[in-house]
Amino acid sequence: MAMAGGGGLNRSSSRGQLPPQELLDDLCSRFLLNVPKEELESFERILFLLEQAHWFYEDNSVEHNPNLKSLTFKDFTSLMFKSCTALRPYIAHLDDIYKDFNNYKFRVPVSGAIILDDTYEREVDVRMQLTFAPPPQCLLVKGWKAGASWSFPRGKRNKDEQDHTCAVREVKSLYHIEISWHKIDELLPASDDAVSRGVNGLKLYMVAPFLTGLKAWIATRRPLMHQKSEASARVTVWKAKNSSSGGVPVENPATRAGSDVQQADNRPGRSFRNFRFDSASILQSMEDSFLRT
């Protein structure tokens, strides 16, 4: 177990040494040379493998050895092509390979889930509604590199994988990345833009196109299963059975920057422990709903 502190998020990429040949050999052997033959049939697939190697390098090697330089994917790929004997013959084509890969990446379909807390359907006294209606919240995730944006949990579909299987798989992976509840109203404005900013300045990715449909769905306050083709986003909605016990979800204290820390529990993992996220029921309802549709 390594102590990371907060330093991992502010890694400077202008200092540090390039990875030594030993490390590049390891990455070449670990991620590239021994994969099934089908994975080496196109450079798109090879660059996906190098992408995994790059993440491994950034999250394992650089994290354990701060002397190592953090690299952009382009620089990392360049380095691997130079140092890996099997790739060296193709160095002359690297620019084209990289360009083709970027075009290919943007055509890879992704699937994910918008997870809401249960405040949207809580019964509210009509007289109190105007002042005390609890604001509906949705779950966003953020990669941990500096400058990463918040987005709905989603990821690339595997070959032949169906949308809902991918969505379930992505929800299951939520244990491994930073997650947080966010008030939907603070994510506005809705638009067709992939990149947007919420009213509180939060950097968002692929959230704005879903907001119109999402707010309309919440406004009806009816748990429906229907397909919406609002704006440019296709959304299938389901309701989790036995959603996590009533009561306001505990806001992730980390998002209230600068606020007083009132609880005595400052042990590591506090926000994770306090997190109201009944993944089992969410996953179960996703599976059930797709059996019914």
Added chain:
Amino acid sequence: MAHGGGRAKVTPNLASDGEGTRTLNLTVLQRLDPAIEDILITAAHVTLYDFDTNVNQWSRKDVEGSLFVVKRNAQPRFQFIVMNRRNTVMFFFSYFIGFLLLSDNLVEDLLGDFEYQLQVPYIMYRNAAQEVIGIWFYNTQECEEVANLFSRYAVMMSLWS
């Protein structure tokens, strides 16, 4: 270099140099363990599972990658190693401290009393810590070859360990 619609796409041909790959694999493994002498067999892609005897259920371990059965010039004579590709970082963030839990390579000693069971595409085994572990092989032929190797070397393992 000409760009535009007429550019032919480059097709890679990486799998051609088997000997070079073998040498590189050995070099990489020896940097982790200098006593490794030889790689007996390689399986391109495996995924590992833990069996929880309390609830009779398999769960996925955080280990996935290529599997190498190796021979060493010291005890234990035989091992198999999975070079982990999984980069699973469990990141617990509290207001003050962040922790990282990383998943390592898997190294298992192959001793004379090594218990395993072949059920293509799985090999299940019990390790020294009495854990029951399942290895899923992407390639069923490699699964059979590895099990075959275990059975052929069982005698040698019991003599040498």
